Structure formats: C-alpha cells, structure tokens
Amino acid sequence: MDRWKERRRTVPSQGADLAVFEYGPDPSPDTPSLLLVHGYPDDHRVYLPLIRELAETCHVIAYDTRNAGSSFTTGKPGSFVLQVLVDDLYAVLAATQASSAHLVGHDWGSIQGWAAVQDPRAAGRISRFTSVSGPDLGHFSCWLRQRRSHPRGWAQLVGQLLRSHYVAVFQIPVLPEALWRLVFTGIYERAAGRPVGNNPVRGLALYRANLHAGRQPPSRISIPVHVVVPVKDPFLSPALVDGLEEWVPKLKVTNVNAGHWYPETHAFDFAKLLQESLEGTT
Template identity: 55%
Template sequence: MDHRQDFPPERHRTVRSGDAELAVYEYGPPPSPGSPSVLLVHGYPDDHLVFDAAVRRLAAGRHVITYDTRNAGASRVDDGAAAGLSPYRLPALVDDLYAVLDATGTGPVHLVGHDWGSIQGWAAISDPRAADRILSYTSISGPDLAHFRHWLKVRLRSRLWPEALNQALRSSYVAAFQLPVLPEAAWKYVLTPRYEKSAGRRIGDNAARGLQLYRANMFTAARPPEGRYAGPVQVVVPLKDPFLSPKLVSGLQERFPGVETVEVDAGHWWPEQNSSEFADLLDRWLARHPGTGG
C-alpha cells in the first residue's frame, strides 16, 4: 500500500544552487501574500520524507515547502565537486535555502529545522538576507554552531566544566565520523538497515553522503555566521535526546533576543515519532506569529 496515497497534492521541481541540484517539494495552496509559507528543513541521515506525517496536517490551507538538502534524497552535488568538502560548508547550505525560497516565489516564511536542518537554520537566520525573508524560526535538536563553540569554551574555563564533559560524551560520534572509510562501511552494513527498520522508511545512501557535513563543518577553522536575528525564535528541547544536552540553550538570548524554549518529553526524532504533537506546536506558534506574506 502506498503510504502517500492520501498525501496533499505535491508539486516537485529541481532548483539549481551553485554546484548542486536540489529536489524541492511544495504542498497545499500556492504562496499567498496573506498567508506566509512554512519551510521545513530535514536533518541527518534523513531527507524530506521525515516530515511526511506533519505535512499532511500543515498543508491543509497552508503553503508548505520541503527539500532534500544537498547531502540527501534526490538532491545531488556535481560530480566534480562531490568528493571535496567545500560544497558542504555552511555558506553553501545557507545559499541553498535562499535559492529554494527564490525558486518557489514565496515571500517571507516561517522556517523550521531539525537536526542538521536546524544547524543550517541558525546559520540562515544569522545571514543578512534573513531580515526580509525569515518571519520566525523553530529549531529542533540542532545547535547554532557559533553558540555551541562559545558555550563549550565558557564551561571548560569555569566550574561548569561537567556540563561540557557531558556534552562532549554525547557528541563523541562526531569525532568518529571524521575517520575515513569506516563510518561509510558501518552505515552501509549495520546502521542503515537498523535505522530503516526503526523508522519504517528507506534512507538509501543518505547517511554515507551526509558524513561530509560533519567533516566540512565540525572541526574547521572557519567561523560559523554570528549575525544577530531579532525575530521570534522557538527552540524545542527534547529532554530524552541522547545527542544534545538541554543545557545548550543557555545564553542563546545574547544573539537571539526573541528566543523562547519549549521542552518536550521525547527523543531526538520527535518531529517524526510524535508528528501530531509537532504539528500542533507549529500551529500554535504560527497563530501567535502570523507575520505578513511577501
């Protein structure tokens, strides 16, 4: 049985962004000046399908956009560039996000990111283009990398060092992902089958391709964007997330004065595993911050 047969009508397009071809999907009515769109950005090792259940709800009377990031799904990086790291650095990922907005003809949007989609989202709202394009931001299980590095540095130099140690242990897999060959083999032969069985959907080679995100951005001298964003920001904190400490939200208001935090009694993949709760939360958030379309 096709699990998408009752899905909202989908419009698919391919968007060129630098050295990547991005698979973009739109649902619900076309963009409208009176009803701002919602852009959902997935994380690792997923693709846009992770949001399927929530899109069923959100696209009822609302324009919703998803896309496969350049590390996943039907999106591809040009053969000549794919083996390098530069196509996967945050500036390229941010350009992708704004290229999707331009191609879909939408005005200002409500941005929602999960995991690596959330990391990209923080970088996108720290970009000067956000002032005219991003009405609000909802982050789930993906830190702003500039804040993450500052948070760790402050705690390592203070009596709060146990918090930094706790987070370092949660993030130990990031160091393992820097190794050559072994992470790809682990995903291919062990982890991907287990993940697909647990999630009930295929991820193909998303995990192996997406390792470049970690290698390009996590241990690099390049500074993540550190701009300020004055719009409303909602940080959803799954209390049972094994990868991120709930304490990471401390200090976010220094750069994001409109930040609010919401704790949920769930794990890392809360948006998919608790899709109704996720959609309800977004409905409430959008009702509080309707904004204006472009």
C-alpha cells in the first residue's frame, strides 16, 4: 500500500462542502489518527511536508476549511463564526470514522482547535491537542485585560497589539482585498514557495465574523494539551501562554527557534514532537 497516496472526499456541513484528504493506513484501534487544521491564509497543503513524515505510521486527516482551498460555502454569504467552524471539524471527524484523534491546529486552525476541545463533543473524540501559533480567543481576551496589573504588563500589552495590528486593517471594506490581490499574494507565494490562490481574500471572513468572539472565559480542558511556541513568530507574543495552566492542567509548553510557519518550515522536527506525544513519551 502506498501510504502517501491521497484519498479525497467531500463532507457537507452547514452550508459548506468541505474538501477532506486522508493519508496513511485506514483508521483502526491500532493506528493513531491525527486531524490537521490549517490557518490563514493557507489550506491543507501547508501540512504536506508534515504529512510526508507521518503517513507511514499514522492515519492522517487534513481538510480545507470552508473559506479556503477546494472547500466552498454552498449558500450566500455563508457563515464563518467560530461555532460553525467547530461544527465543521466534528463533521470531518464523523465522516472519516476516526474514533479518537490527536488534534493539531496552526494559526486559525489552532483557534478552532481550542474551541473544539472545550466542546462537549470532544469527550472520546479528541484524545489530545497540539496548538501552534493560535491562541484560545477567550484566554487571549483575559490575557489582554490582565496585562494592566502585570509587572511587565503594559509593555507586553502594547507589543501584542502592535503584532496584531493587521486584524484592525482586515475590518476595512474593500482595501484588504485589493492589497492582497495587487501586492501581497505575490510576495507571500514567493516567500512560501507555493501558491495560495484566493485563500487570503476568502479568509478575511474569519476576522470579520469573529471580531467580538472570545468574550466568555475559557472552560477547563481535561485532555493533554501541547502548546508549541515559535519564538520568532512576528504575530504572537510568547508570553501569551501565561495563565494557561489555570484551566489546562495537563499542559506542556515547548519553545522552538522558528517563525510563524513552523509546521511547514520545520516539518521533520514537528513530526518528531507529534510522534513522541503519540508514543506517550512527552
């Protein structure tokens, strides 16, 4: 069997057709399943280098979120709120028959992952969660408020707001779409070495639909959570992990000397971390 051979299906979910891709052995009690959720402005292809490292021994599931790649909303304008994205994630899990999956999220995929593991459906469906460069929105809001009384809080607060300035820019009508089409897509594709198509424009819906998300404090998470922190990430402060242990008792934090796209640029190293987690050595 060619473990790398891609198996594709379409999964309908709340007004969207999701393009789902599977690699490696079929799901079984003896084969660990991983569900990989990408971020912005990517699609599942950001994980292809990682999948090549994992597909020999793992059942790997990846999908294009409803605003990216080969997935599309079937109704207009379509919903992109966080709860709908979480529903998509569980629809993919159900369709692929993964009895219990290790959830891996990057960027917006990680934001969705935090919400998914706090959902009641997580029990028995998600065994552990690995987060890279994407905070829980509730924790992020709490963290911003708490910086005001932290000894170094104001410097951290201002630093993170500067890192996140693009979120405000994305709320402006028309301008972000024009900048991506005319300027930034070409720059990004040359830097990444792969096409992103119209993912950047379609993905703006994430920021516009969820601007006011995260007002509720996070819920306690009982499964193991591994937060991988790329210390050279220009968008997120490493200090955002502060306070996670208060509601994530089985927390492990690993700092890595890499930038925002660590899962793609350091696929071998990331695969090793994931395999160690699957084997119970971390």
